[in-house]
Amino acid sequence: MRTFLSLPSSRLLAHAHVTCIHGLPHLNSHVRLASSAVAAVRRGSSSHDRDIRPPRAFAGLGLSKFVSIGLTSAFPHIKDATEAQKEFIPALIGGKDVLLKGRTGSGKSFGLVLAILSRYRDIQPQERASVTLLLVPHRDLAFQFLHWIERVWQAAAPSWPLHSIAQVLVRGSSDTSAQVELLHTHRPKIVIGTPQAVFDVLEANPLALNLRQVSAIVVDEADYLIDHVPSEASKVSRQKAEQKMRRHPSATNQLLDRVFAQRIARTRGMAADMKRPRGEDAPERDTLPQLVMCSATFHSGLRQALYGSGWFRKGEGSMVKVKGQTSASDALLFDSGQEDDASVLGGRDIQHCVLVVSEDGDVKNIDGAVEAAPSAELEDDLKASVVEAVFTSPDAALPELSEEEIQRFSMTPSPFHPALMEGIATAFAVDVPRIALLVLPASAPVHRAVYDLRMLGVHAHGLDLLASDRGRAHLLRGEAHGAASAPPTLLVSTLASTRGLDLPALTHVFVLGVPEGRRVDGYVHVAGRVGRCGRGGKVVSVVEARHDVEGADGQVYTKDEPGQMLRILSTLGVAATKYESFY
Numbered sequence: 001m002r003t004f005l006s007l008p009s010s011r012l013l014a015h016a017h018v019t020c021i022h023g024l025p026h027l028n029s030h031v032r033l034a035s036s037a038v039a040a041v042r043r044g045s046s047s048h049d050r051d052i053r054p055p056r057a058f059a060g061l062g063l064s065k066f067v068s069i070g071l072t073s074a075f076p077h078i079k080d081a082t083e084a085q086k087e088f089i090p091a092l093i094g095g096k097d098v099l100l101k102g103r104t105g106s107g108k109s110f111g112l113v114l115a116i117l118s119r120y121r122d123i124q125p126q127e128r129a130s131v132t133l134l135l136v137p138h139r140d141l142a143f144q145f146l147h148w149i150e151r152v153w154q155a156a157a158p159s160w161p162l163h164s165i166a167q168v169l170v171r172g173s174s175d176t177s178a179q180v181e182l183l184h185t186h187r188p189k190i191v192i193g194t195p196q197a198v199f200d201v202l203e204a205n206p207l208a209l210n211l212r213q214v215s216a217i218v219v220d221e222a223d224y225l226i227d228h229v230p231s232e233a234s235k236v237s238r239q240k241a242e243q244k245m246r247r248h249p250s251a252t253n254q255l256l257d258r259v260f261a262q263r264i265a266r267t268r269g270m271a272a273d274m275k276r277p278r279g280e281d282a283p284e285r286d287t288l289p290q291l292v293m294c295s296a297t298f299h300s301g302l303r304q305a306l307y308g309s310g311w312f313r314k315g316e317g318s319m320v321k322v323k324g325q326t327s328a329s330d331a332l333l334f335d336s337g338q339e340d341d342a343s344v345l346g347g348r349d350i351q352h353c354v355l356v357v358s359e360d361g362d363v364k365n366i367d368g369a370v371e372a373a374p375s376a377e378l379e380d381d382l383k384a385s386v387v388e389a390v391f392t393s394p395d396a397a398l399p400e401l402s403e404e405e406i407q408r409f410s411m412t413p414s415p416f417h418p419a420l421m422e423g424i425a426t427a428f429a430v431d432v433p434r435i436a437l438l439v440l441p442a443s444a445p446v447h448r449a450v451y452d453l454r455m456l457g458v459h460a461h462g463l464d465l466l467a468s469d470r471g472r473a474h475l476l477r478g479e480a481h482g483a484a485s486a487p488p489t490l491l492v493s494t495l496a497s498t499r500g501l502d503l504p505a506l507t508h509v510f511v512l513g514v515p516e517g518r519r520v521d522g523y524v525h526v527a528g529r530v531g532r533c534g535r536g537g538k539v540v541s542v543v544e545a546r547h548d549v550e551g552a553d554g555q556v557y558t559k560d561e562p563g564q565m566l567r568i569l570s571t572l573g574v575a576a577t578k579y580e581s582f583y
């Protein structure tokens with residue numbers, strides 16, 4: 001039974017949560033392995049190959065022996081491939097170009113890992129081999145891929161160093177020279193990187209990542225990384241966008257134009273012996289890499305950009321398009337027991353709530369919100385949702401904030417609207433059992449938000465998949481056991497760095513404001529962090545009430561975030577649901 005609230009005093013909230021934090025005796029964070037089978041394999045059981053068979057439904061897809069063993073050992077709950085996985089895994093392993101679309105949380109990225117690893121059949125770590133380049137939009141997604149690869153691979157071949165299988169290239173984790181050095185010394189089969197970091201390495205030393213040896217390029221979240229103009233753009237804005245893209249192409253476009261320069265030239269009817277764009281690194285005509293593009297949202301503007309790019313192979317059967325249709329068996333697979341309507345939104349048991357914060361600090365449900373339909377799935381998820389324990393103490397309360405930051409934050413006004421932050425803190429406090437994610441606008445300062453939320457008594461952390469207590473532990477499929485003593489945690493991230501993330505224990509995503517840019521797509525990707533693999537979840541947008549603001553041009557205009565949210569939900573064909581604890 002929940003109480004109905006208008007906005008509570010932040011001091012009360014702070015008190016409630018600080019009490020909870022003080023009550024915890026432990027200092028260390030704790031990660032459990034998902035399966036005892038992994039531990040058994042890591043001990044190097046020689047009977048392992050005989051004992052563990054690949055899940056039957058994956059058997060015909062062409063997975064390598066190593067991957068089948070790793071999948072069974074490290075992800076024993078995965079028994080059957082999704083419809084999309086059944087289509088794209090054989091195509092990818094078979095060397096075809098692939099356009100892969102599928103709703104959020106339907107196993108695209110995970111299937112990519114299985115397929116990419118399976119391209120390397122009997123390879124030994126020290127052998128020089130072709131490289132798969134996996135491009136992702138942000139560093140946390142790169143580490144999530146690395147984490148999955150590590151679990152699959154090490155369950156099957158525990159003695160081989162991960163660096164010889166896969167490495168991550170992202171800005172900020174280590175300097176470029178260290179990344180170049182590691183590439184030279186270990187020659188990984190799979191390089192997972194953000195396009196900018198890949199460029200840094202190519203600039204620093206083109207031989208460290210020799211594009212001639214790249215045999216496949218996989219672009220995850222393609223709609224984010226590839227330049228394109230939305231199909232609904234007016235003629236004028238289309239021209240402007242095209243001009244901007246020509247002058248400042250994205251790093252991914254530049255990279256692909258460089259790799260596929262000869263094919264582009266052929267496609268465009270230019271002389272076959274055209275000059276290479278730069279250096280010696282463009283691959284030869286007959287060794288051009290396989291290309292795979294993947295996203296939950298593939299609008300016609302993106303499709304047009306891809307078809308006109310000249311990057312893909314021509315000819316019958318050289319490209320496979322997977323449209324992400326899901327079947328009743330997928331629904332069963334993900335335990336939801338319901339057929340999917342093939343919409344771009346993830347699971348059906350997601351509640352979409354919108355809380356409107358007025359200028360005087362009142363928080364209430366958006367007008368027209370309907371009572372939530374009873375959902376056994378969601379209730380179960382909220383009750384038993386499961387998580388790896390995250391222990392903390394007052395001493396370790398702000399691990400990611402420096403003394404200098406805390407000092408500065410305490411003396412400067414926050415860029416965040418205090419009433420919105422209090423609204424989020426309240427909504428978090430009354431409903432989140434274990435783990436929630438707060439998504440801020442792309443350029444918002446995460447550390448400042450963490451500080452502000454901490455001051456409101458919320459156990460907040462900036463999301464960081466390298467740190468166990470700030471996200472890594474939650475990459476694992478959760479189990480109820482042992483989580484009871486952990487305080488509910490709010491991981492804080494931005495719109496730019498949540499795409500593709502898979503934190504199975506999440507029950508709530510809070511969204512500050514209306515997603516920028518292509519609002520509907522932005523919302524789909526944010527909302528897709530819950531309701532994954534058939535689970536339930538709540539997406540709670542917290543927006544300002546309609547009000548007048550003065551623009552940069554001195555004109556007064558009306559900012560109507562509630563109206564924008566209603567339009568987004570109506571485009572997606574879902575109704576706003578009441579967030580239980582608010583009027």
Ligand SMILES: Nc1ncnc2c1ncn2[C@@H]1O[C@H](COP(=O)(O)OP(=O)(O)OP(=O)(O)O)[C@@H](O)[C@H]1O
Pocket residue numbers: 077078079080081082085102103104105106107108109110111295296333334499500501502504528529532533
């Ligand atoms: N065949 C399967 N059966 C059961 N669970 C699966 C299967 N394949 C993947 N999963 C699980 O489903 C979850 C979502 O997978 P994944 O992140 O690959 O989805 P996605 O389609 O890439 O999502 P997004 O569009 O948000 O990037 C993961 O926890 C993964 O372990």
